[in-house]
Amino acid sequence: MSIISIRQVSFRYPKQDAPALSNVSLDIFPGELLALIGGDRAGKTTLCHMLNGLIPNLIRGELAGEIIIDGKPSSSYPQGGISRIVGLSLQDPESQLFTATVEEEVAFGPENLSIPPEEIDRRVTWALEVMGIENLRKKSPSALSGGQKQRLAIASVLSMLPKVIVLDEPLGMLDPRGRRDLIEILSRLAKEKGISVVISESRIDEFIEICDRVAIMHNGSLISSGSPSDAIASSDTLKTYGIEPPRLQILSELMISENLISQKQSFLGERRANEVLKSLIDREKGGVV
Amino acid sequence: MNPPPIADLTDVSFTYEDGTRALDGVSLRIKSGERIGLIGENGAGKSTLCKHLNGLFHPAKGKVLIDGEDVAKSKASHLARTVGYLFQNPDHQIFKSTVYDEVAFGPKNIGLRDNEVADRVERYLELTGLSDLAKSPPLMLSFGLRRMVTIASVLSMEQRLIILDEPTAWLDYGQAVLAKEAIRGRLASGAAMILVTHDLQLVAEMADRVVIMSGGRVVADGDAKKILSDPDILMKYGLDPPPLTKLANELLSEEAASEIFAVADFINAVKKKKWKASK
Amino acid sequence: MSLMDMYVHRDTPIHRLDPRVKIILAVFLTIFCFFLSNILLLFGLFLLLQLLILSTGVSIKRYSSSLWLVGRFALIFVILWPFFDKTGETVLLDLSIYKVTLESLLRSLSLALRILVMASGWFLLLYSTTQSRLVRGLVKLGMPYDLGLSLSIALRYIPHFIETMDMIKDAQVSRGYEVDSGGPWRRVRNFIPVLIPTFVFALRTSEGISASLVSRGYGASPVRTYHRDIRVRHTDAALITLIVVSVPSAIILDLMNLISI
Known part of the structure; x- marks a missing residue:
């Protein structure tokens, strides 16, 4: 209620x-x-x-x-x-x-x-x-x-x-x-x-x-x-509503478009960005070994 | 031949009437055209320093020269020809009945001819997106628009040094983009800038030199990229590194992290796998 | 400096007195000073008040500068008095238009002391009473609560207004405007760019205050409680009686010329 x-x-x-x-x-x-x-x-x-x-x-x-x-x-x-x-x-x-x-x-x-x-x-x-x-x-x-x-x-x-x-x-x-x-x-x-x-x-x-x-x-x-x-669709829509998008959202979007991370791994804030990128690094490093 | 610095402070100290020591032996030289980000916690002495640059305060000890002239011998209203000051609260200055007259007030005060005043007002209203509101009463506008009016008011005076206190605060995204563009225009024609803000992302975008103040002293002064990419020094003075810097320092090698200022830099570093060595 | 800033953050017996005692004292002393001219009595009272004021823990430096504001005024009286009052037998100095006699000197000193005693009573009240206890006291003495609250809000915002007016002046000067130049009429007109924003600021602030009062439940209940209510203790009651009885009797005695120098 x-x-x-x-x-x-x-x-x-x-x-x-x-x-x-x-x-x-x-x-x-x-x-x-x-x-x-x-x-x-x-x-x-x-x-x-x-x-x-x-x-x-x-x-x-x-x-x-x-x-x-x-x-x-x-x-x-x-x-x-x-x-x-x-x-x-x-x-x-x-x-x-x-x-x-x-x-x-x-x-x-x-x-x-x-x-x-x-x-x-x-x-x-x-x-x-x-x-x-x-x-x-x-x-x-x-x-x-x-x-x-x-x-x-x-x-x-x-x-x-x-x-x-x-x-x-x-x-x-x-x-x-x-x-x-x-x-x-x-x-x-x-x-x-x-x-x-x-x-x-x-x-x-x-x-x-x-x-x-x-x-x-x-x-x-x-x-x-x-x-x-859910509420924050994309950095571009935020801009059209006069809202400055979170910096890390822009990074996330670019990384997705460059295929560095998947859509599911998108992030908006620091904690999640850290998580996602750390798993990326682990995978990369694991790949090298 | 070197032109004289636009502002030259030597060993400036200042104490308020209540005994608070706001400046403690500050020396700072600002060259013509330089873009300085002045940062530090509230109460660090940033505003007090800036008020010395346009003659609102006179130093208790030390000397302030603006364009080679001793500020102590000059009036603030006269210094306004050389130094512009954007204050935070637009309601501390708006008093005219139209946006046009409000913006024309400064240029008229410094004795520009009528056609020059008209030209400046129209130009800066255009740059700040206010042309359509020229005939509106400024006090009835939204807070963000009132701030835009004051930005146009300061820029239209075209001084050689502009002090900007949180120029993008309370602006929405579109307004902030316009404001930054208009400011960059002034910088491109050779004006020096002191940008006072808590928004380090903005400093990264606009400044090439960073000065950190703490307890009335200048505690760091140097290349903007170098200082902004060093979370240790920022944290030491109570400043929050921009999220990108923090992330870079967590994940990337030290060398790579020191070169991250834009999202594109970060992507490149990721592509080149410049990771931080595992512990 | 405003009345608000006068309060000395301490906990002394004077601070603990019921504010009504101090209000009544200040009011009675003021009335007393209109009637009483006995210089010894005034001087004694003045000394007593100084002791009480210093016991509130106010720094001597701060108090002396406040007292000097009033003292200057009193001194001018003493200096100018002989111009107007040339009566008296014992001539101390005679420059024809400026004739000082012992009697007129005493009269002028008594006048100066009256001013100082009157001011001291109010200093004592304001140094040792927070704004809210002052208002509480006034309300308990019969002032409507709304009026008391308005009064305390007004006192609270005076320094804020002065500060803001300075900031507005700074902002306009930074736009190349000369506020302080020209003759008196010009100066008044020059102040328009400062006055309009000040007026707008006052309007916006008062809107904010009324919104805030409602948001904090003002008027929600017909009866208000008080976190720290003031209560008359035995000492307070005794002091009130003492003031109420002794001051009028001293005046009566003095008027009947029963105490003489």
Whole structure:
């Protein structure tokens, strides 16, 4: 059973000619890590805002179709109600950190939900530990690095114990180390804690091997969704959707066309590439002997 | 006869008001037309260094010469004729009501004649794929397009040194291809470039010299291919080698791995069976 | 520097006081300073407040520079006072238009001390109270929570706005634009390329904040709980009583001229 179900949804912002989303259907399942990939104007941010009810409850426009969150239409929830089910971290971490200490930031959500103080304290500690920033507890959010801010933004929705967390382009401001660390944490969140994680990004390279499913968007439409190898047809199709193809996919395609590896051995990410090429080397070396 | 370097930094140090030492004795000479990839972790001092090159910061210690002229004696608005700076956030500069006027702002500021301004604006709108949007309000465009507007804004000033902070971030594939082409056009006419980015693949494509910064110092400076194919030095400074480099170093002989920059190189090495010796 | 940055990350008895005690103290001291002119009392209070402020662990360097901001103001009063007040018997200095008498000097010193005492009360509050405890205190004293939250958000984003405005200025200067040149009217007009992006930034940030508030369950429940609620302890209660009783009595005594130098 899906936690969020979007059925044939179209949406147009006020005073805009083109719809931001047209006829999109997507389900989010428990404990999965879904990568929402698309270029500029693909509709990723609009979809993210829809997944936690900001559209239509806060941001209004012309909406058609059904958005079902945990069994109920998203429009039937009272203000702030969806936050118990879906946590959203916005593109800009700065505008979602508005308190004086890290601890207060993470406590803010549960306080709004009227959770007893002892329970809030347990949740704050848990969320900070999961995100690996327990040591920053008493710091001021404005003194943190970009990567730490991003993790804090996520911790502050995790403390509401949502079933799904949605991250709108979380990697943008981070350096490689920050990206690596965050991706690893998100992958653990899905696999160990059973929380569904939706990551919207314009590139796929970095989590191609940790995500369970990829959904590709272009110009407000959902082009395909499925396992990474199913959803990502070829590097050329990715390019037409404005997505930079993974470097190793290009290598894989060329090796196939040169008959160095078979179609079945195609790879997208590092781990699989290593496997395939090592078996190739072993075979070659075995051949020599 | 050697022309003077476009930028010459000698022993530059800089400390922020809060006491953070951002630059610590940096010396760097950038020749006319050179293409530099400036890399390093966040907080390594890259932005602080760049802000010294166009006079936004003046060194607390040391000297910065731009085209032979001491930056400390010049105003940033004047240096803008020689040094261009593309910042990351387009919303920190867009303020005109049309894309055309936005791009014309810089060329007008540096005192170009009207027909020259018009010529530049049209040329760079074309190169960045924005011609059809010339009359649109830039603030209503998507984030990627707003970034394209700022790229056109900087390039249209045609300075001899351009500093580009993450020029392809938040662009989609098609936009990135256009942006890179437009930048290459400027480089082809002799402009020097400092490319600040975390995207080492982009550095491999665009730069011929790489400078690594860490803790306010220049810790490595040399041939781009040599540095980018050395995972050890990259990892040491918190940088992620491009996937192809990593794969090459896992599988291919050391000699072959040091020559892998493009997918085609990798294929050739595989064909020639330049494998890493088994342990 | 903004109010946000004033908080000293420490755990001292002053920090642990209920924020309401400190708010009431600051407010009462402010009122007190309007009425009280007894210089000895003011001086004593000033010294006491300095001890309390230093006990919050604020570095002397930081505090003295903040105090100097107010001190400058007070000093100007003392210097200019003799121009306007030439009354008094004991003449210390007479330059006809600038006549200093002991009585007028004392009056001006008392005025300067009032300013310093008033400021010290607020320094004490802001050094030892986090933004959220400050807001909690105000809310418990009757301010609506929404207003308190808006206030704390406003305080939080002031430095961010200033920072962003600097970045915008840098970006426009890098495009060859001269922001600081020409006469005053020109300068205001020159600022348009900085002001428009700042305004747009403010709009986008406030949109982000409201989206984020809703996403974090703001308004989900009519009653809010507090992770670390403030509670009045015996010491707090005693201090509140002390302030509420002693300050008005001191004013009354002073107005009735019962304490004299």
